[in-house]
Amino acid sequence: RSSAEKFEFQAEVSRLMDIIINSLYSNKDIFLRELISNASDALDKIRFLALTDKDVLGEGDTAKLEIQIKLDKAKKILSIRDRGIGMSKEDLIKNLGTIAKSGTSAFVEKMQSSGDLNLIGQFGVGFYSAYLVADYIEVISKHNDDIQHVWESKADGKFAVSEDTWNEPLGRGTEIRLHLRDEAGEYLEESKLKDLVKRYSEFINFPIHLWASKEVETEVPVEEDESAEEESETTSTEEEKEEDAEEEEGSEKKQKTKKVKETVHEWELLNDVKAIWLRSPKEVTEEEYTKFYHSLAKDFSEEKPTAWSHFNAEGDVEFKAVLYVPPKAAHDQYERYYNSNKANLKLFVRRVFISDEFDELLPKYLSFLKGLVDSDTLPLNVSREMLQQHSSLKTIKKKLIRKALDMIRKLAEEDPDEVHDDDKKDMEKSGENDEKKGQYTKFWKDFGKSIKLGIIEDASNRNRLAKLLRFETTKSDGKLTSLDQYIKRMKKGQKDVFYIIGSSKQQLEKSPFLERLIKKGYEVIFFTDPVDEYLMQYLMDYEDKKFQNVSKEGLKVGKDSKVKELKEAFKELTKWWKESLAGENVDDVKISNRLADTPCIVVTSKFGWSANMERIMQSQTL
Ligand code: ADP
Numbered sequence: 001r002s003s004a005e006k007f008e009f010q011a012e013v014s015r016l017m018d019i020i021i022n023s024l025y026s027n028k029d030i031f032l033r034e035l036i037s038n039a040s041d042a043l044d045k046i047r048f049l050a051l052t053d054k055d056v057l058g059e060g061d062t063a064k065l066e067i068q069i070k071l072d073k074a075k076k077i078l079s080i081r082d083r084g085i086g087m088s089k090e091d092l093i094k095n096l097g098t099i100a101k102s103g104t105s106a107f108v109e110k111m112q113s114s115g116d117l118n119l120i121g122q123f124g125v126g127f128y129s130a131y132l133v134a135d136y137i138e139v140i141s142k143h144n145d146d147i148q149h150v151w152e153s154k155a156d157g158k159f160a161v162s163e164d165t166w167n168e169p170l171g172r173g174t175e176i177r178l179h180l181r182d183e184a185g186e187y188l189e190e191s192k193l194k195d196l197v198k199r200y201s202e203f204i205n206f207p208i209h210l211w212a213s214k215e216v217e218t219e220v221p222v223e224e225d226e227s228a229e230e231e232s233e234t235t236s237t238e239e240e241k242e243e244d245a246e247e248e249e250g251s252e253k254k255q256k257t258k259k260v261k262e263t264v265h266e267w268e269l270l271n272d273v274k275a276i277w278l279r280s281p282k283e284v285t286e287e288e289y290t291k292f293y294h295s296l297a298k299d300f301s302e303e304k305p306t307a308w309s310h311f312n313a314e315g316d317v318e319f320k321a322v323l324y325v326p327p328k329a330a331h332d333q334y335e336r337y338y339n340s341n342k343a344n345l346k347l348f349v350r351r352v353f354i355s356d357e358f359d360e361l362l363p364k365y366l367s368f369l370k371g372l373v374d375s376d377t378l379p380l381n382v383s384r385e386m387l388q389q390h391s392s393l394k395t396i397k398k399k400l401i402r403k404a405l406d407m408i409r410k411l412a413e414e415d416p417d418e419v420h421d422d423d424k425k426d427m428e429k430s431g432e433n434d435e436k437k438g439q440y441t442k443f444w445k446d447f448g449k450s451i452k453l454g455i456i457e458d459a460s461n462r463n464r465l466a467k468l469l470r471f472e473t474t475k476s477d478g479k480l481t482s483l484d485q486y487i488k489r490m491k492k493g494q495k496d497v498f499y500i501i502g503s504s505k506q507q508l509e510k511s512p513f514l515e516r517l518i519k520k521g522y523e524v525i526f527f528t529d530p531v532d533e534y535l536m537q538y539l540m541d542y543e544d545k546k547f548q549n550v551s552k553e554g555l556k557v558g559k560d561s562k563v564k565e566l567k568e569a570f571k572e573l574t575k576w577w578k579e580s581l582a583g584e585n586v587d588d589v590k591i592s593n594r595l596a597d598t599p600c601i602v603v604t605s606k607f608g609w610s611a612n613m614e615r616i617m618q619s620q621t622l
Pocket residue numbers: 034038039041042082084085086087095096121123124125126127128173174
């Protein structure tokens with residue numbers, strides 16, 4: 001076409017498309033779910049705009065918020081159409097080719113190592129999965145602010161965009177036309193498409209229709225001279241003969257008819273738009289929760305979410321919510337933690353999708369959770385900015401945090417591997433909780449850092465979060481333990497919780513700081529995460545117990561009557577020592593009660609940075 005403008009794909013996008021085109025990945029089905037998900041996103045966008053301006057929807061069919069799938073067997077075309085927001089010419093150029101998203105190169109890398117295309121949606125490049133089944137794709141799109149355009153590409157590094165002067169006007173929205181590859185013929189089968197929509201797109205919030213064919217028998221008039229011979233064929237049963245007889249009696253002149261089989265098409269609804277969060281939690285099955293998670297998180301790895309919480313908040317602020325702990329951490333969970341917006345909750349107001357970028361719903365440290373909130377209290381007809389400042393959001397956030405922490409606490413309580421006090425043996429015997437065995441350890445491995453960040457950031461929930469902390473100690477025998485357990489094991493007369501921070505457990509185990517404590521039977525916590533130094537600046541006490549870094553000044557180990565004597569005896573020595581070291585960054589020289597075999601040790605002052613903190617500051621690891 002002469003009017004077409006040609007473009008080259010951005011380099012990373014081009015690489016991605018090469019990988020997809022040449023992929024031997026067998027599960028090509030995923031493309032349909034990605035395209036339907038895009039259609040659904042586009043519909044969400046126009047519905048949101050319509051909240052404040054009804055006119056954007058247009059009239060008649062254009063206003064129908066739905067998705068339509070059509071097949072052309074002869075031409076081997078599968079098309080998916082939505083009446084969503086559509087794309088302007090500029091959108092087409094940017095969104096489908098010239099701008100690489102941050103996930104593009106991450107996904108390319110991942111593909112080269114693992115080859116699992118299933119996660120493509122999470123990386124924000126789902127559209128290109130269509131090239132798993134098509135070798136030529138046309139995207140026809142009409143945005144309210146522009147005329148209709150066609151984007152097309154054979155995935156050969158180039159694409160073209162033209163003004164659309166030949167297709168039927170869409171009104172508004174997008175039609176993706178896939179010219180299927182020869183080996184992708186199965187996607188021209190209606191049964192296959194119905195099956196895929198059922199399986200993957202169950203929770204799409206808009207009706208999905210298929211232009212389905214149906215064989216019907218219709219009566220068509222017969223020519224007079226034809227009728228004689230036709231009669232014996234069409235009226236084969238007694239009943240029909242009688243009917244015919246009646247008819248003839250009733251009206252002499254009635255036109256003779258014959259039955260013929262015909263293929264007709266009609267829109268068949270493939271999904272029953274179901275909002276599981278509106279149902280009672282008792283009625284929703286585990287399988288439904290799992291599937292719903294997959295569609296929410298765009299995680300089709302078939303893994304079950306580790307936990308979920310579905311609840312209905314009543315009172316001043318009413319909302320329903322479903323929260324999930326994902327089966328594992330996202331590829332970029334802790335990257336650019338403080339600078340990025342990784343809110344993962346979808347916000348609905350009275351069933352209308354508003355945004356998944358509201359970071360007012362959950363604090364950053366809980367951004368690993370997935371889920372949704374649907375509120376009846378928030379106003380519908382205000383801008384996103386206004387909504388963001390609505391006072392109800394604070395209440396919603398508070399309740400969500402509470403529920404999230406409850407859910408995590410339960411995860412630990414139900415795990416037979418966790419040290420439980422009395423009932424542990426019973427649980428082991430019954431074997432009922434086999435499935436939950438080790439679930440908290442796994443959670444801790446993936447998301448423990450979030451709990452620590454929570455202790456740092458969220459003063460009002462610090463104690464609740466501290467309960468969720470796990471660590472190894474000098475007595476935990478390589479297993480994880482908790483503060484509650486530590487406190488239970490504390491020696492008589494022990495006031496403080498002892499801990500030591502360093503880069504690894506092996507290194508810490510050799511530390512002279514521990515010598516005497518271990519000898520006397522005290523338990524010391526090992527903190528080995530870079531974040532732990534910060535953590536312990538915020539975690540001052542827990543259940544009336546103070547924390548004591550054993551490498552710092554001020555360590556008190558029970559009563560030690562000898563110290564006083566020794567202090568006196570060595571008064572001159574310590575004085576001389578201190579004077580000799582004056583000007584060497586040494587504050588004081590004291591008699592220590594923390595050593596057993598090592599003759600002397602350098603400790604950090606109570607309010608100074610520990611040696612480990614100095615190390616961290618030097619390497620800027622956080
Ligand atoms: P993602 O959906 O994660 O953003 P995709 O690769 O699936 O990534 O889609 C890229 C972009 O193309 C979308 O963000 C959107 O802007 C645009 N797009 C794709 N399909 C449609 C559609 N049916 N209607 C409107 N815009 C679309």
